[in-house]
Amino acid sequence: MATQLIDRFAADLPPDKRASVYQSTKATHEKRTKLLFDHFADPNHLRATAGEIKQHVIENLDTYLPIVEAKLAANGAKVHWAATAESACATVLGIMKARGATKMVKAKTMVSEEIGLAEYLGKHGIEALETDLGEFIVQIDHDHPSHIVRPIIHKNRREIARSFEREGLGDYNDDPGTITRRARKFLRHKYLAADVGLTGANFVSVESGRIVLVTNEGNSRFSLAAPKVHIALVGIEKLVPRDRDLGVLLNLLARSATAQQLTVYTEFISGPRAAGQPDGPEEMHVVFVDNGRTEVLASECREILRCIRCGACLNVCPIYRQASGHAYRSVYPGPVGAVLSPLLAGKQFPELADLPKASSLCGACQEVCPVNIPIPDLLLRLRARGKAEGAPRAAVASPPMGAWALLASQPAAWKAALLGGRLLNVLPTKFIPVPALRAWEEKRTLPAWQGGRFRQWMRERRKS
Amino acid sequence: MSTERNEILARVRAALAPLPRRAPLPEWDHELIQLRAAQPPGDTWAQFFQRFAAVNGTPLKSGAELVALLEQGGWRRGYCDPALWPALEGFFPAAFQVETTFDRARVDDYDFGITAAVGAVAETGTLILSDRGTSSRLAALAPWVHVAVVRPDQIHSDLSAALAALPDDPNIVWVTGPSKTADVEGILIEGVHGPGVQAALLLG
Numbered sequence: 202m203a204t205q206l207i208d209r210f211a212a213d214l215p216p217d218k219r220a221s222v223y224q225s226t227k228a229t230h231e232k233r234t235k236l237l238f239d240h241f242a243d244p245n246h247l248r249a250t251a252g253e254i255k256q257h258v259i260e261n262l263d264t265y266l267p268i269v270e271a272k273l274a275a276n277g278a279k280v281h282w283a284a285t286a287e288s289a290c291a292t293v294l295g296i297m298k299a300r301g302a303t304k305m306v307k308a309k310t311m312v313s314e315e316i317g318l319a320e321y322l323g324k325h326g327i328e329a330l331e332t333d334l335g336e337f338i339v340q341i342d343h344d345h346p347s348h349i350v351r352p353i354i355h356k357n358r359r360e361i362a363r364s365f366e367r368e369g370l371g372d373y374n375d376d377p378g379t380i381t382r383r384a385r386k387f388l389r390h391k392y393l394a395a396d397v398g399l400t401g402a403n404f405v406s407v408e409s410g411r412i413v414l415v416t417n418e419g420n421s422r423f424s425l426a427a428p429k430v431h432i433a434l435v436g437i438e439k440l441v442p443r444d445r446d447l448g449v450l451l452n453l454l455a456r457s458a459t460a461q462q463l464t465v466y467t468e469f470i471s472g473p474r475a476a477g478q479p480d481g482p483e484e485m486h487v488v489f490v491d492n493g494r495t496e497v498l499a500s501e502c503r504e505i506l507r508c509i510r511c512g513a514c515l516n517v518c519p520i521y522r523q524a525s526g527h528a529y530r531s532v533y534p535g536p537v538g539a540v541l542s543p544l545l546a547g548k549q550f551p552e553l554a555d556l557p558k559a560s561s562l563c564g565a566c567q568e569v570c571p572v573n574i575p576i577p578d579l580l581l582r583l584r585a586r587g588k589a590e591g592a593p594r595a596a597v598a599s600p601p602m603g604a605w606a607l608l609a610s611q612p613a614a615w616k617a618a619l620l621g622g623r624l625l626n627v628l629p630t631k632f633i634p635v636p637a638l639r640a641w642e643e644k645r646t647l648p649a650w651q652g653g654r655f656r657q658w659m660r661e662r663r664k665s
Numbered sequence: 666m667s668t669e670r671n672e673i674l675a676r677v678r679a680a681l682a683p684l685p686r687r688a689p690l691p692e693w694d695h696e697l698i699q700l701r702a703a704q705p706p707g708d709t710w711a712q713f714f715q716r717f718a719a720v721n722g723t724p725l726k727s728g729a730e731l732v733a734l735l736e737q738g739g740w741r742r743g744y745c746d747p748a749l750w751p752a753l754e755g756f757f758p759a760a761f762q763v764e765t766t767f768d769r770a771r772v773d774d775y776d777f778g779i780t781a782a783v784g785a786v787a788e789t790g791t792l793i794l795s796d797r798g799t800s801s802r803l804a805a806l807a808p809w810v811h812v813a814v815v816r817p818d819q820i821h822s823d824l825s826a827a828l829a830a831l832p833d834d835p836n837i838v839w840v841t842g843p844s845k846t847a848d849v850e851g852i853l854i855e856g857v858h859g860p861g862v863q864a865a866l867l868l869g
């Protein structure tokens with residue numbers, strides 16, 4: 202039987218990488234669970250409430266988007282709208298060109314990856330530098346992040362030390378403290394030289410128009426302290442009704458993502474710097490990005506738009522732990538990616554139609570999801586879509602069910618099969634006529650075949 | 666109004682139109698996010714300093730303690746908010762070089778930055794900085810040591826209280842410990858882009 206793409210990625214993953222992905226996802230998952238249950242009387246009620254808040258938001262985007270737009274404008278930000286990835290890139294470029302800007306620092310934005318912004322700007326002679334330590338390393342290696350929260354979970358310190366040496370960031374030294382110090386020294390001058398600081402948004406409060414950003418490293422703070430222009434790329438689903446609701450979501454996000462009570466820096470940004478302040482942006486632009494989200498909203502899988510990108514579903518997923526992030530061939534890996542990536546792919550859906558099958562449907566992802574997304578249900582809906590659309594990748598490694606259907610709908614064939622089942626009890630393994638079954642039987646002992654007596658039992662019951 | 670705006674909003678409306686009903690905003694009350702081990706109302710500053718130390722913050726109770734910390738680390742060049750300097754100047758021996766403007770061209774020359782905080786959260790050990798309340802965003806961020814000066818009346822008991830009292834300000838930052846990363850092999854390293862030492866000085 203042909204193997205699924207994800208199995209091939211898993212098979213090619215070097216054992217030491219698999220071990221480190223496994224160890225660190227498991228450790229974060231366990232700490233997360235302990236923290237939530239130690240801290241809150243009813244963490245599952247908390248998750249359910251967070252899910253309801255976000256579901257309310259996405260089902261009322263038609264009302265909320267114009268309100269938040271007006272609020273942002275009143276706060277002094279300029280609001281832009283981008284229907285596609287190309288248009289979002291062009292909007293950012295337009296803002297930069299109008300100011301003669303040539304250098305950008307980026308912090309905390311998955312949307313920029315999704316739309317391929319750095320590459321696009323590079324073609325137009327603009328440097329767009331990643332500032333999160335992990336993302337920076339990914340960028341100098343021309344690699345891709347393999348985890349939503351831990352982008353270089355797939356790299357070890359020796360590989361990083363070699364990359365730093367190659368890039369002229371000092372002699373080979375694989376001490377994590379030294380690596381971090383060198384990045385600190387290098388990047389701070391990049392912030393100071395940059396014209397534009399680009400960020401994403403973890404949340405946007407409709408009530409106040411505040412954009413909320415959380416980081417542990419402080420890179421988004423630096424991106425909003427040194428450059429003169431701030432651009433925020435925001436997926437249209439990132440809204441939260443009131444500032445008060447942030448209490449639920451912030452409490453869940455830090456614990457779910459990194460098992461912290463609160464992320465080190467939580468920023469609430471509602472506009473350019475106040476008059477007379479020495480640092481901070483003079484202009485703020487907010488670009489609302491659709492890029493497929495309205496299609497997701499129209500689909501049977503709109504619940505995935507609740508996602509707050511915490512990575513908890515990756516950490517707990519048995520498939521992610523075996524295959525790591527690159528196996529998902531898209532910006533969003535793991536269970537969330539198995540749903541979101543094919544949906545956002547638009548016409549390229551068939552290329553990722555195998556991802557919804559990269560799941561054992563064990564349900565762990567929903568159990569940990571801070572916004573209680575029914576990921577297993579969504580995966581099933583997408584499997585059905587893949588089959589309905591006849592996407593070849595959706596069928597790879599699915600056992601053919603035709604023979605089964607025939608068997609189950611013909612009484613004579615069914616009876617014969619049941620008899621065959623009874624034969625298995627007495628037949629020595631080497632005489633089993635089906636090679637796959639023989640291989641299976643060699644390693645395991647089947648429980649004794651019990652089937653085939655129901656009809657007899659019914660007949661006797663009727664007689665009496 | 667851009668055409669793309671109208672196009673996106675039209676698609677949103679079309680996507681939502683078939684829904685028989687829209688999910689309501691859930692009612693939830695404060696108890697939902699109340700910590701189990703919530704301290705009884707009492708000495709919130711004691712609770713703050715305990716939580717602040719737990720996230721590797723450095724609590725300071727006086728100007729003398731501040732200077733002792735800086736001397737111990739060999740951090741002698743720094744910045745101080747001009748509004749705070751008169752109250753602190755007396756503690757600093759002559760060997761210190763303290764400036765009251767932050768020159769971004771010499772960002773590496775500052776070992777420490779002393780700026781005002783506008784509040785603190787006891788439950789999480791968090792300091793609250795703001796745009797208008799902080800004399801220089803860079804001085805509070807770039808030096809290895811950041812000292813946030815807080816006043817006794819600026820404490821909030823928990824996150825909900827702090828959210829309810831968010832000041833009208835374009836850039837509010839909640840700071841909960843020193844800047845940190847675990848990107849390299851999950852090993853915790855402090856002082857990535859921001860301060861490696863985050864201190865809080867309570868000045869009455």
Ligand code: SF4
Nearest residue numbers: 508509511512514570
């Ligand atoms: S789907 Fe849920 S668990 Fe997964 S990243 Fe999104 S919010 Fe976190």
